[in-house]
Structure formats: C-alpha cells, structure tokens
Amino acid sequence: MKKKPTQEAEYRLLIEPFLNERDQKIKVAFRLETTKHFTSFQYEIAVEDSLEDHTIHYRLHGLKAPPLSLPSTGPAQFRKDYDALKGVYEIIIESLDGTRNTFSVRINTSGATLLKQPRQRFVEVIVGKTIAGQ
Secondary structure (H helix, E strand, O other): OOOOOOOOOOEEEEEEEEEEOOOOEEEEEEEEEEEEEEOOOOOEEEEEEEEEOOEEEEEEEEEEOOOOOOOOOEEEEEEEEEEOOOEEEEEEEEOOOOOEEEEEEEEEOOEEEEEEOOOOOOEEEEEOEOOOOO
C-alpha cells in the first residue's frame, strides 16, 4: 500500500492566554496566520467565527487586502481574543474547499494544551503559556 505524501500545513493557529493589562484579566488570543509570507502587503485572513458552548468554529473565506495600503511583509493574519475560556474546547477550522480540521485543546489560566489533532491537517496548532505572574 502506498503511503500518502505528508501535507505541509498552510496555516498556523497560535493559542495563548495572556494578561490584559487594561482590565487585569486573563484572556486567550487565537491568532491564525498563513505559513507563507507575503512581500508586498500583510494581508488579513477573512474568517467567519463562532463560539458556541465549548466549540470554536472558524470558516475561512480567503485573503483580503489590508485597510491601509502601506507596504509591509509577513504572513496573512486573523486574531480573536476571548474572555473567560476554561476547560476543553473543540476547535474546527474549515477551509475554502470545505475541508475541516478538528482539534481538542484544554485551556486554563496557566496555559493551553493540545489534546487531539487530525492526522491529515492543513493547520498546525501551537499552544502557549500565560505570562501572568512573571
């Protein structure tokens, strides 16, 4: 039986709790970015997002030009900060062609832990620890 070639991730999802200095509360940042860098503009990823119970769903709609046309380099990005996430969350990321990656992540005030990820994935998940108390 032939082995399928490993698919390189097109996106990276960084999940990191952080201390919001304005209100002194722990929040969780979800930053989705392309693995490829752009040299003319730093595009935004158009994302339809929803949070229902313990499921976070991101439906990708492609790239959009930045609001300001100033030249800059880097990956295309989408960022969403959430308040009061605690426990195990299922994260579903759906690409333009309908392909889905589903991840399971445990989130608490000290950090996030990746519990489950699909074998074939177009998204790489990176979890971090909070910087509170440092």
